[in-house]
Amino acid sequence: xxxxxxxxxxxxxxxxxxxxxxxxxxxxxxxxxxxxxxxxxxxxxxxxxxxxxxxxxxxxxxxxxxxxxxxxxxxxxxxxxxxxxxxxxxxxxxxxxxxxxxxxxxxxxxxxxxxxxxxxxxxxxxxxxxxxxxxxxxxxxxxxxxxxxxxxxxxxxxxxxxxxxxxxxxxxxxxxxxxxxxxxxxxxxxxxxxxxxxxxxx
Amino acid sequence: xxxxxxxxxxxxxxxxxxxxxxxxxxxxxxxxxxxxxxxxxxxxxxxxxxxxxxxxxxxxxxxxxxxxxxxxxxxxxxxxxxxxxxxxxxxxxxxxxxxxxxxxxxxxxxxxxxxxxxxxxxxxxxxxxxxxxxxxxxxxxxxxxxxxxxxxxxxxxxxxxxxxxxxxxxxxxxxxxxxxxxxxxxxxxxxxxxxxxxxxxxxxxxxxxxxxxxxxxxxxxxxxxxxxxxxxxxxxxxxxxx
Numbered sequence: 001x002x003x004x005x006x007x008x009x010x011x012x013x014x015x016x017x018x019x020x021x022x023x024x025x026x027x028x029x030x031x032x033x034x035x036x037x038x039x040x041x042x043x044x045x046x047x048x049x050x051x052x053x054x055x056x057x058x059x060x061x062x063x064x065x066x067x068x069x070x071x072x073x074x075x076x077x078x079x080x081x082x083x084x085x086x087x088x089x090x091x092x093x094x095x096x097x098x099x100x101x102x103x104x105x106x107x108x109x110x111x112x113x114x115x116x117x118x119x120x121x122x123x124x125x126x127x128x129x130x131x132x133x134x135x136x137x138x139x140x141x142x143x144x145x146x147x148x149x150x151x152x153x154x155x156x157x158x159x160x161x162x163x164x165x166x167x168x169x170x171x172x173x174x175x176x177x178x179x180x181x182x183x184x185x186x187x188x189x190x191x192x193x194x195x196x197x198x199x200x201x202x
Numbered sequence: 203x204x205x206x207x208x209x210x211x212x213x214x215x216x217x218x219x220x221x222x223x224x225x226x227x228x229x230x231x232x233x234x235x236x237x238x239x240x241x242x243x244x245x246x247x248x249x250x251x252x253x254x255x256x257x258x259x260x261x262x263x264x265x266x267x268x269x270x271x272x273x274x275x276x277x278x279x280x281x282x283x284x285x286x287x288x289x290x291x292x293x294x295x296x297x298x299x300x301x302x303x304x305x306x307x308x309x310x311x312x313x314x315x316x317x318x319x320x321x322x323x324x325x326x327x328x329x330x331x332x333x334x335x336x337x338x339x340x341x342x343x344x345x346x347x348x349x350x351x352x353x354x355x356x357x358x359x360x361x362x363x364x365x366x367x368x369x370x371x372x373x374x375x376x377x378x379x380x381x382x383x384x385x386x387x388x389x390x391x392x393x394x395x396x397x398x399x400x401x402x403x404x405x406x407x408x409x410x411x412x413x414x415x416x417x418x419x420x421x422x423x424x425x426x427x428x429x430x431x432x433x434x435x436x437x438x439x440x441x442x443x444x
Contacts, residue, residue: 087286087290087311088290090287091286091287091290091291094253094254094257094287095291097254097258098254098257098258098261101254101255101258102257102258102261102262105258105261105262106261106262106263107261107262107263107264107265107266108261110261110265110266110267111257111261111266111291113266114266114290114291114292114293118290118291121290
């Protein structure tokens with residue numbers, strides 16, 4: 001297996017790993033939203049502006065979880081495609097070697113058809129891989145968009161928390177945890193995108 | 203890859219082996235082909251490292267589209283790990299292999315080739331007007347293991363039974379049975395697990411009319427050396443590691 005193939009395997013496999021970390025964080029945001037809702041309820045009028053934000057945080061976490069679940073399925077199929085492409089490339093290389101080794105054999109020309117077929121199959125796999133990488137990158141961009149939205153919500157939450165009197169600290173802690181989670185999601189997804197973008201145009 | 207015709211009649215048996223370009227750290231293996239007018243059967247076609255030289259060698263005897271049947275005596279990588287590559291080269295082929303090993307052998311890649319499972323009591327492979335018998339050889343060494351007997355050519359392809367571990371460039375045939383014994387003793391004592399299975403196989407094989415005993419590693423036995431081998435194996439204690 002050459003270095004590029006190895007890196008391709010690692011890049012695709014690492015997406016699933018990064019995304020499972022994103023999933024954990026998204027679930028934490030969802031918990032933070034539930035926590036914030038309870039605090040806002042207790043705070044009553046003092047946290048009036050905070051109450052609609054908690055629903056928004058929860059909605060965002062839910063959407064992120066759904067998105068990541070669907071990307072994971074996609075990433076798995078991309079991994080299978082990588083395995084397939086690897087197998088087809090190996091076969092094509094071996095068939096080329098057979099053509100070389102069998103020069104002068106009575107039936108050497110009978111390898112022409114399998115060789116041509118293997119070439120087409122390998123190239124189809126390579127094209128499909130590039131197409132799928134592009135689609136996966138688009139989906140990852142959607143998760144980044146959610147992460148950016150979460151950071152904006154965190155900033156708004158801080159402002160609303162400052163009006164909440166004795167609940168200020170609790171609500172600020174919620175805002176902090178949403179902000180931190182959004183950062184983590186952003187960084188993890190960004191790593192996936194960097195790893196994959198190498199293969200978009202190769 | 204060296205090619206030796208070991209039978210020529212209404213059909214041919216060809217032995218392939220002693221590949222000079224084989225990496226030195228993988229075991230040398232003998233591959234066999236039965237060639238009829240329009241079909242070709244490959245027996246224990248080898249590991250994936252051997253696929254290209256093996257296919258190139260076969261092209262001296264048959265075109266790709268006439269390689270219609272593969273046989274795997276058992277599941278070992280030196281026997282059939284090339285399957286995933288044959289699978290992509292052959293458009294209309296069957297693999298005859300132990301039913302017990304189907305789920306395992308398919309790990310090597312078997313999408314277009316039809317897996318024909320061999321039941322424990324054996325079966326046959328029909329190759330045009332030739333019928334080859336699949337002789338059970340369970341626990342020699344694999345738990346589901348078969349050998350191929352050709353009653354017309356009087357050849358038994360005996361898988362690992364009769365094998366010897368020898369250096370590269372070894373002759374194709376046993377020339378002096380007595381001096382050959384030490385080359386195969388450890389292999390049989392260590393790889394073959396059961397004296398009971400060994401006796402059952404010898405009893406079955408003694409009823410066959412065999413001129414050539416063709417193992418997967420080492421040299422081929424001819425004429426009286428077939429009987430010499432069966433007598434020697436009968437007396438040998440196997441399964442010595444416990």
